[in-house]
Amino acid sequence: MSSDNGRKPRIAVFKFASCDGCQLSLLDAEDELLAVAGAVEIAYFPEASRRMLKGPYDIGLVEGSITTHHDAQRIQQIRRQCRTLVTIGACATAGGIQALRNWRDTGEFVRYVYARPDYIQTLNHSTPIAEHVPVDFELRGCPINKYQLIELLSATLAGRKPNIPTYSVCIECKRRGTVCVAVAQGAMCLGPVTQAGCGAICPAYGRGCYGCYGPMENPNSKRLAAHFLETGKEREQVVRAFRTYNAWAWQFREATEEREG
Amino acid sequence: MRKRARETADQGQAGAARRSLLLSPAALGELLAALLRRGYTVIAPTVRDGAICYEPVNGVEELPAGYTMELEAGSCRLKRRGDEALFGYVVGAKSLKNYLHPPERRVFAAERDNGLFRILPEQTERPRFAFLGVRPCDLAAAAIQDRVFLKDRYQDGEYRARREAAFVVAVHCTEPAATCFCASMGTGPRAKDGFDIALTEIVEPGRHLFVAEAGTAAGAELLAELNASEAPEELCRAAEEALERAASSMKRRLDGDGLRELLYERFEDPHWDDVARRCLCCANCTMVCPTCFCVTVEDTSDVTGRRAERWQRWDSCFTQNFSYIHGGSVRLSPKSRYRQWLTHKLAAWVDQFGTPGCVGCGRCISWCPVGIDITQEVAALREAARTRA
Numbered sequence: 001m002s003s004d005n006g007r008k009p010r011i012a013v014f015k016f017a018s019c020d021g022c023q024l025s026l027l028d029a030e031d032e033l034l035a036v037a038g039a040v041e042i043a044y045f046p047e048a049s050r051r052m053l054k055g056p057y058d059i060g061l062v063e064g065s066i067t068t069h070h071d072a073q074r075i076q077q078i079r080r081q082c083r084t085l086v087t088i089g090a091c092a093t094a095g096g097i098q099a100l101r102n103w104r105d106t107g108e109f110v111r112y113v114y115a116r117p118d119y120i121q122t123l124n125h126s127t128p129i130a131e132h133v134p135v136d137f138e139l140r141g142c143p144i145n146k147y148q149l150i151e152l153l154s155a156t157l158a159g160r161k162p163n164i165p166t167y168s169v170c171i172e173c174k175r176r177g178t179v180c181v182a183v184a185q186g187a188m189c190l191g192p193v194t195q196a197g198c199g200a201i202c203p204a205y206g207r208g209c210y211g212c213y214g215p216m217e218n219p220n221s222k223r224l225a226a227h228f229l230e231t232g233k234e235r236e237q238v239v240r241a242f243r244t245y246n247a248w249a250w251q252f253r254e255a256t257e258e259r260e261g
Numbered sequence: 262m263r264k265r266a267r268e269t270a271d272q273g274q275a276g277a278a279r280r281s282l283l284l285s286p287a288a289l290g291e292l293l294a295a296l297l298r299r300g301y302t303v304i305a306p307t308v309r310d311g312a313i314c315y316e317p318v319n320g321v322e323e324l325p326a327g328y329t330m331e332l333e334a335g336s337c338r339l340k341r342r343g344d345e346a347l348f349g350y351v352v353g354a355k356s357l358k359n360y361l362h363p364p365e366r367r368v369f370a371a372e373r374d375n376g377l378f379r380i381l382p383e384q385t386e387r388p389r390f391a392f393l394g395v396r397p398c399d400l401a402a403a404a405i406q407d408r409v410f411l412k413d414r415y416q417d418g419e420y421r422a423r424r425e426a427a428f429v430v431a432v433h434c435t436e437p438a439a440t441c442f443c444a445s446m447g448t449g450p451r452a453k454d455g456f457d458i459a460l461t462e463i464v465e466p467g468r469h470l471f472v473a474e475a476g477t478a479a480g481a482e483l484l485a486e487l488n489a490s491e492a493p494e495e496l497c498r499a500a501e502e503a504l505e506r507a508a509s510s511m512k513r514r515l516d517g518d519g520l521r522e523l524l525y526e527r528f529e530d531p532h533w534d535d536v537a538r539r540c541l542c543c544a545n546c547t548m549v550c551p552t553c554f555c556v557t558v559e560d561t562s563d564v565t566g567r568r569a570e571r572w573q574r575w576d577s578c579f580t581q582n583f584s585y586i587h588g589g590s591v592r593l594s595p596k597s598r599y600r601q602w603l604t605h606k607l608a609a610w611v612d613q614f615g616t617p618g619c620v621g622c623g624r625c626i627s628w629c630p631v632g633i634d635i636t637q638e639v640a641a642l643r644e645a646a647r648t649r650a
């Protein structure tokens with residue numbers, strides 16, 4: 001990619017409701033970033049630099065979910081300023097862990113947590129960026145994986161399709177040669193319905209996948225949830241397993257919502 | 262590099278019958294040590310992360326003495342046995358495929374060089390594997406991969422080099438797992454060929470021995486170094502009987518009679534919808550299958566655009582991109598993917614390569630996270646053919 005007038009492509013990084021972990025992955029890619037810095041212009045990245053150049057930008061990376069009226073307006077402006085808009089992480093892509101509020105009365109939380117609830121203005125739901133504006137690409141993970149981020153930037157700059165798989169974590173797990181924790185320990189592993197990209201880290205350390213990369217290309221989450229129940233897991237455990245970082249992704253929601261009713 | 266002269270020891274010994282030698286567990290340790298001395302990376306069963314895995318080992322003490330692995334559909338449990346058997350279990354999730362046709366490998370790297378494009382030399386030193394404890398179904402699977410990779414106009418050079426350099430010590434199966442069905446596929450529980458050495462383990466109260474036979478001149482040469490004596494007639498008979506018992510005790514079976522035609526005919530059977538409701542499209546079955554060979558090739562460039570690499574990675578017909586052609590994927594539904602897998606394994610494979618693509622190892626049954634069982638799916642399709650006509 002080069003921008004219209006031959007200058008270096010300009011990148012901007014924006015933050016909404018999130019923990020900053022994904023932006024840290026970006027900073028963690030320091031060595032590669034130096035190369036990125038040669039190839040692109042980091043025009044707006046408040047987390048890393050005080051220099052804030054005005055838009056328009058060639059690539060906008062968006063972290064975080066929409067939780068306030070103000071955010072809902074700001075994302076509209078950002079979309080207008082970015083030629084390519086990429087969401088980074090589970091918050092921006094699925095609503096994040098804070099989307100757990102979507103099943104509850106947010107007003108009640110506010111009353112419990114804040115000394116002056118009347119100072120707090122918030123929406124009842126935490127929603128992904130794509131519910132507000134069109135998104136060109138979603139980088140998954142909680143947090144994102146820096147190699148996927150670099151691959152995405154390299155591919156975008158070269159004008160090729162990024163190698164970002166959408167199949168299951170199981171494929172990476174088996175390529176890595178890990179003993180399946182679901183089969184060998186009866187662990188509740190979300191790997192079969194979760195998108196690859198992390199390198200199947202959790203099973204390699206003896207734990208089931210928490211599903212932090214969100215739903216894979218055609219997740220059969222209902223069947224996996226039913227299987228957990230059939231093999232002796234408690235309903236509450238199963239609901240919890242599907243309600244973490246990507247709780248609000250509909251493919252994970254449908255695994256547990258029908259059974260709730 | 263040793264030429265894989267697959268002449269049997271019988272031929273090597275001018276028509277003499279295959280000799281059966283007697284090995285003690287200590288002699289087995291010497292055999293392993295001899296392989297290490299010859300510079301092989303020895304791949305053998307060992308206990309790891311709650312399962313028996315086929316991994317590099319450095320001595321016989323790393324073998325799973327006294328362990329077994331109970332396999333059922335979607336489940337594997339490591340258990341202690343009442344004895345010190347070294348091979349008292351069958352296959353792990355990994356097979357020869359993991360080593361001869363590795364899960365991922367760089368095909369080449371290239372650099373931009375003054376406006377030109379230069380392919381960088383790859384390191385060519387390849388691992389030399391000796392496999393210890395290979396089961397008969399896995400030898401049959403390796404023969405199928407040989408057919409796929411080596412017997413057509415285009416050959417896989419990486420596979421050829423690794424395969425030709427490999428040394429194989431097989432173990433006949435006296436105690437198949439509940440998931441095994443090699444007897445009905447004609448691939449076990451006794452290995453017919455494809456090994457340098459084959460062992461039968463005899464564990465009985467009061468004795469623990471191996472009957473060893475050489476399958477190649479290289480195998481005979483290695484056995485000769487161990488100064489083993491001839492196995493007594495009585496022991497050979499005990500080994501034979503154990504193998505016969507193993508064959509008749511196998512509970513699962515896959516009826517291959519007329520199956521190819523049946524699968525082509527049942528292309529629209531409603532049973533495919535039934536299995537699609539249960540299947541997760543996770544691809545574990547294809548990853549662990551010792552005959553599945555599909556790969557994807559991915560090209561990447563770095564941020565600067567100066568360096569590019571090409572990688573080969575295991576792929577699966579259960580993924581969406583597998584059937585991607587211009588404009589989209591051909592097999593969008595899980596139903597079409599499961600059907601593709603089963604029909605390729607058991608029908609189209611015969612047309613393509615002359616044998617079915619299944620050897621009855623049972624891996625896809627035990628390592629499927631929801632326990633989908635190929636033998637049951639085939640039985641259900643047969644039943645459908647009978648009743649739905």
Ligand code: SF4
Nearest residue numbers: 170173180181189191
């Ligand atoms: S451990 Fe989890 S991710 Fe790995 S193969 Fe098993 S189910 Fe899949």
Ligand code: SF4
Nearest residue numbers: 198202209210211212
């Ligand atoms: S294994 Fe699952 S939970 Fe763990 S990092 Fe990967 S995607 Fe996230």
Ligand code: SF4
Nearest residue numbers: 550619620622623625
């Ligand atoms: S299809 Fe299943 S049983 Fe047959 S060879 Fe493959 S993994 Fe083994």
Ligand code: SF4
Nearest residue numbers: 540541543544546629
């Ligand atoms: S049959 Fe089992 S292992 Fe294979 S894709 Fe379906 S759920 Fe996964």
